[in-house]
Amino acid sequence: RCGHCQATRGPSYSQLQTSDVEWFKRCLGESNVVTDVERLKSFNRDWMKKYQGHSQLLLRPKTTQHVSEVLAYCNERSLPIVPQGGNTGLVGGGVPVFDEIILSTQGMTRILSFEESSGALVAEAGCVLQALDDHVTGHGYIMPLDLGAKGSCCIGGNVSTNAGGLRLLRYGSLHGSVLGLEVVMADGTILDLLKTLRKDNTGYDLKQLFIGAEGTLGVITAVAIQCAPRPASVQSVFLACPSFEAVTKVLGTAKTMLAEILSAAEFLDQHCMRVVEEQLEGVSNPLTDSGTCTAASAAVAAAPGSEGTNKGPACTDSNTTTGCSTSSFASTFDPDNAASSSSSASLQLPPRFYMVIETHGSHEAHDVEKLDAFLEAVMSEGHVLDGCVATSKAQSDSMWHIREVIAEACGRAGSVYKYDVSLPVQVMYQLVEAVQQRLASQLPHRQDILTLGYGHVGDGNLHLNVSVPSGYSQEVQEVLEPFIYEWIQGHSGSISAEHGIGLMKAGALTYSKSLKAIQVMSSIKSMLDPKGIINPYKVVYKQQA
Ligand code: FAD
Ligand code: 2HG
Ligand code: ZN
Numbered sequence: 001r002c003g004h005c006q007a008t009r010g011p012s013y014s015q016l017q018t019s020d021v022e023w024f025k026r027c028l029g030e031s032n033v034v035t036d037v038e039r040l041k042s043f044n045r046d047w048m049k050k051y052q053g054h055s056q057l058l059l060r061p062k063t064t065q066h067v068s069e070v071l072a073y074c075n076e077r078s079l080p081i082v083p084q085g086g087n088t089g090l091v092g093g094g095v096p097v098f099d100e101i102i103l104s105t106q107g108m109t110r111i112l113s114f115e116e117s118s119g120a121l122v123a124e125a126g127c128v129l130q131a132l133d134d135h136v137t138g139h140g141y142i143m144p145l146d147l148g149a150k151g152s153c154c155i156g157g158n159v160s161t162n163a164g165g166l167r168l169l170r171y172g173s174l175h176g177s178v179l180g181l182e183v184v185m186a187d188g189t190i191l192d193l194l195k196t197l198r199k200d201n202t203g204y205d206l207k208q209l210f211i212g213a214e215g216t217l218g219v220i221t222a223v224a225i226q227c228a229p230r231p232a233s234v235q236s237v238f239l240a241c242p243s244f245e246a247v248t249k250v251l252g253t254a255k256t257m258l259a260e261i262l263s264a265a266e267f268l269d270q271h272c273m274r275v276v277e278e279q280l281e282g283v284s285n286p287l288t289d290s291g292t293c294t295a296a297s298a299a300v301a302a303a304p305g306s307e308g309t310n311k312g313p314a315c316t317d318s319n320t321t322t323g324c325s326t327s328s329f330a331s332t333f334d335p336d337n338a339a340s341s342s343s344s345a346s347l348q349l350p351p352r353f354y355m356v357i358e359t360h361g362s363h364e365a366h367d368v369e370k371l372d373a374f375l376e377a378v379m380s381e382g383h384v385l386d387g388c389v390a391t392s393k394a395q396s397d398s399m400w401h402i403r404e405v406i407a408e409a410c411g412r413a414g415s416v417y418k419y420d421v422s423l424p425v426q427v428m429y430q431l432v433e434a435v436q437q438r439l440a441s442q443l444p445h446r447q448d449i450l451t452l453g454y455g456h457v458g459d460g461n462l463h464l465n466v467s468v469p470s471g472y473s474q475e476v477q478e479v480l481e482p483f484i485y486e487w488i489q490g491h492s493g494s495i496s497a498e499h500g501i502g503l504m505k506a507g508a509l510t511y512s513k514s515l516k517a518i519q520v521m522s523s524i525k526s527m528l529d530p531k532g533i534i535n536p537y538k539v540v541y542k543q544q545a
Helices: 018-028 037-044 064-077 129-137 155-161 244-257 270-279 290-305 335-348 364-380 393-404 406-413 425-442 474-480 483-490 506-511 515-528
Strands: 081-084 101-104 111-115 120-124 178-184 190-193 219-226 233-241 262-269 353-361 386-389 415-422 450-456 461-468
Touching (some): 018 064, 064 081, 064 190, 081 155, 233 364, 244 262, 262 393, 270 450, 353 393, 415 483, 425 450, 425 474, 474 483, 483 506
Parallel strands (some): 081 101
Antiparallel strands (some): 120 219, 233 353, 233 386, 415 461
8 A cells, every 4th residue: 555645556457467577678678677675776766755566677768669669569469558757746646556567758868859940849858958058059949848857857757747947937838948848658559740840720739738748648758849938138136135025025026027038937035044054055145145146235235335236246257148247236226215225124133034036138237227126126125135236157057956856954964754836926925824823832842843935936846845853744744734635726827837746735726626527537537538548646646446
């Protein structure tokens, strides 16, 4: 019995035989069939070390034809499989529950084409996101998604989870940017939907079914995706805010004043900042660490006494993405307002929240002017206590680094219960506070538990992390669930904004989907995978059983 979903191993599934392993070796070649227990370990365990599978076999097909032959064989023999890309998923969707065969796409890493004129990229499913971004950078483009796991996650995994990430606000969801897919169905049929057309209204848009299906409907073998032109001007700022209400105000102002150039609006609370500083050597708050973005911090600090012209510290760093914009805070800053809203306010109110705001534009002077006006507005209104502007790519990277390593830092501090939630922005942080209060009242002896919130505030997406130093426990889980799911349902939210359902939330789908909708999902699953061999126990499995 699975300790997470209480499912038992499907009674209709066959047991793996030596003859099966021999068949796979003949099909894929000996080196692409792994049975060694040690080598299987990291594929059986998920990134959080929360879910543990017991697979005895890892297959690494190199071509779509191989995937097709493997699935046809598994379907015939009723052998269940779990598709796996970079294994960075956060809901236990990419690891086996029992002894499912792991079908890794990591051997499928060819970039098949890139159309310079349109930005349409076609790549095999196992290509790592970072590698694809590096490739299209050379052609003046960027991938339309970016996330902290970009160095390990694969494009097939991204599409299968419908990953959101740091710039969905600007470049939209994969439901919009994926142009086409190649998918191998449960019976081995290759479904070629690999178009690179922007428009194609020829009946049902079948590819959409596989985007976000978490490997339950077929194995994605190749992806056609629309890349965006690489922005000529990138501006990033790191801001400190006194309250979550202030965060929402900054977001509103960014949406109206930065408008078409706004590319990211992220937030983190003070607990995130603390855990990152404590757990990761060399990572520190740019607003207190003079090394991270000295010039811009100095520019902010200098603002009250500045004369209101370009008197910020001289830019000496030639490695800039944006040119010398160190004075952008100071130059347009109203010293009178600053005295009440910035320096003195920061003495009165400790920053409880931080934000990373970024713009992608085509004209630096125009973007800097807009950013200056935005900063002046949010500071004079008291929504921002302090902040710094990146004046080089290195500074921008270090601001982003703080945001991107929160998941890793939480994992170092303990075993993490992760809730990836869509909520109306106004109530979003109330969930974190409700969970903090609940833990304090239900488990007063567990002062060591760290509850924090961060995420893609621009998309209404909160990441609530509960890090437990002593490890995962039934006691903590029962305090968190179903409380959190009920809270989300009560506030018209979604129990999964971007990470998916996987194994973790298969039993909680009803909090966000009607029974009718779940029935339709189950019928689609039964139609495309009648024997239930692809990624069983995940997403809709419980409703099927
Ligand atoms: P895996 O973990 O291997 O698999 C994920 C799911 O997709 C599984 O259900 C698996 O069965 C299925 N799958 C994988 N490949 C295929 C395929 N070719 N065909 C069919 N099914 C397949 N997610 C976000 O949305 N936004 C973020 O900002 C974000 N940041 C992250 C930061 C960190 C540090 C980490 C560790 C994770 C983050 N994630 C984020 C979650 C994760 O990275 C994404 O879900 C990612 O898209 C998963 O890709 P992967 O290749 O690792 O997939
Ligand atoms: C992020 O935005 C990821 O950093 C991970 O989606 C979130 O670990 C998490 O909870
Ligand atoms: Zn996220």
